[in-house]
Amino acid sequence: MWWYLSQNALLGAVESGLIYGFVGLGVYISFRVLDFPDLTVEGSFPLGAAVVVVAILAGYDPWLATLFAAIAGALAGLVTAALNQIGKIPNLLASILTSTALYSVNLHILGGANVPLMTGDTIFTPFSSSQISDAVMRPLVLAFLGIIIIALLWRYFESNSGLAMRATGVNPRMSRAQGVSTAAQIFIGMALSNALVAIGGALFAQVNRYADSSLGIGTIVLGLAAVIIGSTFMPWKRIIFPLIGCFIGSIVYWVALAYALNGIPGMTPFDLNLVTAGLIAFVLIAIGKFGGALNDRT
Amino acid sequence: MIELDDIHVIFNKGKPLEKHALKGINLKIANGSFVTVIGSNGSGKSTLLGTLAGDVLPTKGRICFNDIDISHQNTTRRAALVARVFQDPLIGSCGNLSIEENLALAFQRGKNRGLGLALKKRNRELFRQRLSELNLGLENRLHEMMGSLSGGQRQAVSLIMATLSTSDILLLDEHTAALDPSMAEFIMKLTHEFVENHRFTTLMVTHSMRQALDFGTRTIMIDDGKVILDVTGEQRNKLTVNDLIEMFHRVRGQADIDGEMLVN
Numbered sequence: 433m434w435w436y437l438s439q440n441a442l443l444g445a446v447e448s449g450l451i452y453g454f455v456g457l458g459v460y461i462s463f464r465v466l467d468f469p470d471l472t473v474e475g476s477f478p479l480g481a482a483v484v485v486v487a488i489l490a491g492y493d494p495w496l497a498t499l500f501a502a503i504a505g506a507l508a509g510l511v512t513a514a515l516n517q518i519g520k521i522p523n524l525l526a527s528i529l530t531s532t533a534l535y536s537v538n539l540h541i542l543g544g545a546n547v548p549l550m551t552g553d554t555i556f557t558p559f560s561s562s563q564i565s566d567a568v569m570r571p572l573v574l575a576f577l578g579i580i581i582i583a584l585l586w587r588y589f590e591s592n593s594g595l596a597m598r599a600t601g602v603n604p605r606m607s608r609a610q611g612v613s614t615a616a617q618i619f620i621g622m623a624l625s626n627a628l629v630a631i632g633g634a635l636f637a638q639v640n641r642y643a644d645s646s647l648g649i650g651t652i653v654l655g656l657a658a659v660i661i662g663s664t665f666m667p668w669k670r671i672i673f674p675l676i677g678c679f680i681g682s683i684v685y686w687v688a689l690a691y692a693l694n695g696i697p698g699m700t701p702f703d704l705n706l707v708t709a710g711l712i713a714f715v716l717i718a719i720g721k722f723g724g725a726l727n728d729r730t
Numbered sequence: 731m732i733e734l735d736d737i738h739v740i741f742n743k744g745k746p747l748e749k750h751a752l753k754g755i756n757l758k759i760a761n762g763s764f765v766t767v768i769g770s771n772g773s774g775k776s777t778l779l780g781t782l783a784g785d786v787l788p789t790k791g792r793i794c795f796n797d798i799d800i801s802h803q804n805t806t807r808r809a810a811l812v813a814r815v816f817q818d819p820l821i822g823s824c825g826n827l828s829i830e831e832n833l834a835l836a837f838q839r840g841k842n843r844g845l846g847l848a849l850k851k852r853n854r855e856l857f858r859q860r861l862s863e864l865n866l867g868l869e870n871r872l873h874e875m876m877g878s879l880s881g882g883q884r885q886a887v888s889l890i891m892a893t894l895s896t897s898d899i900l901l902l903d904e905h906t907a908a909l910d911p912s913m914a915e916f917i918m919k920l921t922h923e924f925v926e927n928h929r930f931t932t933l934m935v936t937h938s939m940r941q942a943l944d945f946g947t948r949t950i951m952i953d954d955g956k957v958i959l960d961v962t963g964e965q966r967n968k969l970t971v972n973d974l975i976e977m978f979h980r981v982r983g984q985a986d987i988d989g990e991m992l993v994n
Contacts, residue, residue, distance in 0.1 A: 588845070590848060591843075591846060592838050592844055592848045593845055594848070595827075595835055598826075599827065602824040602825070602827065603823070603825075606821060607835075609809060609812075609814050609822075610809060610835050611807075611810060611838070611839045611840040612809075612843070669826065
């Protein structure tokens with residue numbers, strides 16, 4: 433029956449939803465806060481995965497390895513910002529260049545197309561116990577991490593610096609007149625955004641115990657799905673709501689996807705990206721037709 | 731003292747669309763004076779304001795404020811010095827941020843923006859008190875989005891924003907042009923009070939000859955990138971709107987006169 437989904441499949445969907453919630457936060461910062469359409473994420477997600485796997489295999493503590501991944505992602509974001517702000521390359525094109533270059537960088541870091549993480553601790557290892565299955569424990573750890581990151585971002589966006597970043601995306605001319613260096617804000621925002629996406633990649637690699645150079649394909653669409661679906665569940669403008677929305681949107685998306693792949697006859701995992709693109713097109717058309725206010729920026 | 735020394739601005743230099751917008755502006759503006767600037771469309775009056783704000787850097791010439799050369803400072807760096815109100819209320823504030831967030835942004839104008847909370851209890855108190863000066867009831871709507879206000883209300887808040895942080899120069903770029911007459915009058919009354927209280931050096935670009943003579947201490951007329959009239963004191967007091975229109979006729983010829991100016 434179509435509504436039947438095994439408990440493991442459901443937990444797996446929630447787990448993926450939580451991982452891509454971090455990607456959603458990054459995409460929210462670039463697309464919505466900075467108004468900077470950024471495809472760097474297609475490279476910074478596998479970058480995060482590659483860095484964390486290689487670092488853990490080299491014997492680093494998994495938390496430190498995750499931090500390395502975040503730093504690598506931030507650097508990728510800075511490259512895109514520099515191409516755009518200093519090189520004067522249009523933002524979308526600048527980000528495509530960075531993600532293209534990152535493909536090679538990721539192959540170099542991994543030393544191949546795919547590296548399994550057979551041995552070594554992950555950030556989940558210490559929470560493993562006989563009381564509770566790992567399939568339940570991992571989403572709990574991810575949710576806890578998500579809450580901490582949301583809280584930190586919330587606090588940041590309510591600070592003077594965070595407010596300047598939000599103003600930069602809404603009204604750059606006014607921001608400059610108020611003494612905000614819009615260029616600096618784009619650098620900071622792009623670093624923050626891609627650090628979050630790389631953390632998402634690092635968590636993915638630790639959950640699935642491998643990193644692959646082609647992990648990034650479709651990352652942007654999955655991130656946008658989180659942001660867009662989240663904004664229909666959390667339409668309010670105070671900054672905390674869209675931040676929470678990224679996770680809600682992402683979980684809703686992955687659970688819906690699990691149902692679609694499970695319940696529609698003839699669907700296989702091959703159809704994942706087809707369903708993803710179709711679902712997002714559907715949501716965007718629905719928003720365009722019924723919810724114009726969501727696109728209102730002035 | 732603001733000193734403009736032989737300011738030239740050329741847009742698209744060396745290209746087919748080259749435009750020589752300012753052709754050697756020389757001005758000395760004493761601290762605390764209120765200068766009204768008039769001129770037809772394309773005369774260069776907005777470019778002059780942009781040059782003072784830092785949006786437009788001069789192709790040639792020097793701008794000094796209190797003997798410090800600021801010619802090469804961009805808008806961001808001059809923000810501590812210059813407060814502005816734009817013609818379009820949508821440009822002067824962020825519609826997607828709340829009223830209090832807009833005020834918090836303006837409160838930090840020209841200062842370092844760190845990780846401290848933008849909205850503390852003390853700031854909110856100040857914002858509420860300043861908004862109550864407007865008598866528009868906005869002091870009870872701090873959480874509402876700026877975008878929910880009317881153009882006139884947004885312009886009134888923009889004036890508050892311009893005066894929240896200390897600055898020396900106030901630039902008003904036809905800031906009542908987009909408003910209905912009664913709102914425009916209210917905003918001008920407010921402008922007058924603020925300029926008196928905060929002792930800014932003010933430049934106000936206006937399309938209205940009436941406004942240009944009724945407000946301020948000095949009037950300059952810009953035409954074709956040059957200052958063609960500069961009056962203060964007795965001489966200015968004696969000027970009438972008709973005199974100004976007369977002058978326009980002489981410089982530009984009847985056909986060029988802006989319809990809007992005659993209406994005003």
